[in-house]
Amino acid sequence: MKIQSTLSSYIAGFVLSVVFTLLAYFAVVNHVASGATVITIIIGLAVVQLIVQLLFFLHIGQESKPRWNLTFFLSTASIVFLIVVASLWIMNHLNYNMMPSASTNQQIFKNEGIRK
Amino acid sequence: MNNAIKIDVAEDKSIFGFWIYLMTDLIMFAALFATYTVLHGNTFGGPTSRELFDLPFALIETLILLTSSFTCGLAMLATHRDDRNQVLLWFGVTFLLGIAFLGMEFSEFSRLFADGNSFQKNAFLSSFFTLVGTHGLHITIGLFWMLLLLIQIMRRGLTSSVMRKLTLLSLFWHFLDIVWIFIFTIIYLMGLV
Numbered sequence: 492m493k494i495q496s497t498l499s500s501y502i503a504g505f506v507l508s509v510v511f512t513l514l515a516y517f518a519v520v521n522h523v524a525s526g527a528t529v530i531t532i533i534i535g536l537a538v539v540q541l542i543v544q545l546l547f548f549l550h551i552g553q554e555s556k557p558r559w560n561l562t563f564f565l566s567t568a569s570i571v572f573l574i575v576v577a578s579l580w581i582m583n584h585l586n587y588n589m590m591p592s593a594s595t596n597q598q599i600f601k602n603e604g605i606r607k
Numbered sequence: 608m609n610n611a612i613k614i615d616v617a618e619d620k621s622i623f624g625f626w627i628y629l630m631t632d633l634i635m636f637a638a639l640f641a642t643y644t645v646l647h648g649n650t651f652g653g654p655t656s657r658e659l660f661d662l663p664f665a666l667i668e669t670l671i672l673l674t675s676s677f678t679c680g681l682a683m684l685a686t687h688r689d690d691r692n693q694v695l696l697w698f699g700v701t702f703l704l705g706i707a708f709l710g711m712e713f714s715e716f717s718r719l720f721a722d723g724n725s726f727q728k729n730a731f732l733s734s735f736f737t738l739v740g741t742h743g744l745h746i747t748i749g750l751f752w753m754l755l756l757l758i759q760i761m762r763r764g765l766t767s768s769v770m771r772k773l774t775l776l777s778l779f780w781h782f783l784d785i786v787w788i789f790i791f792t793i794i795y796l797m798g799l800v
Contacts, residue, residue: 496687501680508673512791516666519796529800537792541785548680548781560626567630571637578641 496550504547511540618771625775629782632745636786639741640793643734647798651729656798659724661715665795668711669787675704676784683777686770694765694773698757701780705750712743735794742790745783752776 515536518529545551545564552561587595599605647656682697716736719725726736756776759769 496684498681498684501677501684504680505673505677508788509670512666512669512673512788515792515796516662519799520662526800530797533792533796533800537788540788544676544781544785544788548676548784549778559623563627563630567633570634574634574637575641575644579644582645 495553500547500550504543507543507547508540511536511543618767618774621771622774622778625778629778632782633786636738636741636789639734639738640789643738643794646730646734647794649730651731653729653732654724656731656735656794659719660795660798662795662799664711664715665791668708669791671704671708671711672784672787675701675708676781678704679777679780683773686765686773689765691760691765695757695760698753698760698773702750702753702757705746705753709743709746709750712739712746716740739790739794742783742786745779745786749776749779749783752779 515533518524518532518536523529524532551564552558554560587599600607678697678701682694682701685693685697719732724732726733726740753776756769756772759772763769
């Protein structure tokens with residue numbers, strides 16, 4: 492999908508971004524769904540808005556070959572994904588395995604099948 | 608190779624180099640985001656994100672920054688048309704919107720500090736101020752840069768050197784708006800879920 496650096500591309504990008512921002516805002520404010528669902532919705536909307544801004548404002552992937560900007564962006568995105576997901580995974584497991592709170596204690600008893 | 612092509616190659620190199628810098632900046636922000644997400648529950652008995660964050664306020668900040676990213680795009684279109692007055696106009700508007708954003712952020716920080724909720728209070732606030740503060744620092748530097756380039760445009764006109772620098776600035780500005788999308792989503796929106 493070729494998106495030229497034109498007025499219409501900036502207007503389209505702006506309008507779409509505003510729409511996604513407001514959708515996410517009202518999804519939270521109006522409590523349209525429970526915790527985990529609404530978090531998925533707003534993160535999904537953020538990722539879509541990211542792609543919109545990358546395409547319409549930064550024109551990523553529109554350059555002529557070799558597409559070094561795109562290449563570097565994709566490798567950075569992979570590193571970012573790794574840093575965020577792996578940190579959350581590790582810290583979550585760390586919390587579970589060490590010095591648990593009372594609620595985590597109960598979870599552990601349940602998970603490991605320990606009976607007092 | 609005649610001079611016109613040489614200039615293009617040099618510009619491409621500096622734009623590519625700046626792009627690589629922006630990618631490393633993104634990695635730094637990712638580390639700050641991961642830190643915030645891990646620590647956001649560590650309030651040490653103090654108020655939580657739900658109690659501290661003003662969502663309508665953050666929405667207005669978001670829309671202001673988004674509009675400034677749009678007007679920056681309009682300014683770059685004007686550089687392609689070699690329209691000096693429009694370039695000055697739209698970068699001027701972008702600058703004012705950036706100042707408005709920064710003013711709002713400063714008032715939010717002041718309010719938090721005044722209530723005793725500074726970065727020294729707990730890990731949650733330390734990571735919040737580091738992440739949002741780093742973004743704000745980037746915006747501040749971007750605004751200084753914008754001011755300097757506005758002066759250069761007024762004094763030298765749209766030379767190829769000035770246009771190259773404006774391209775780099777616009778990349779920087781769009782990038783900051785993209786980071787803010789995630790600050791808004793992960794800190795402010797998720798803070799209230």
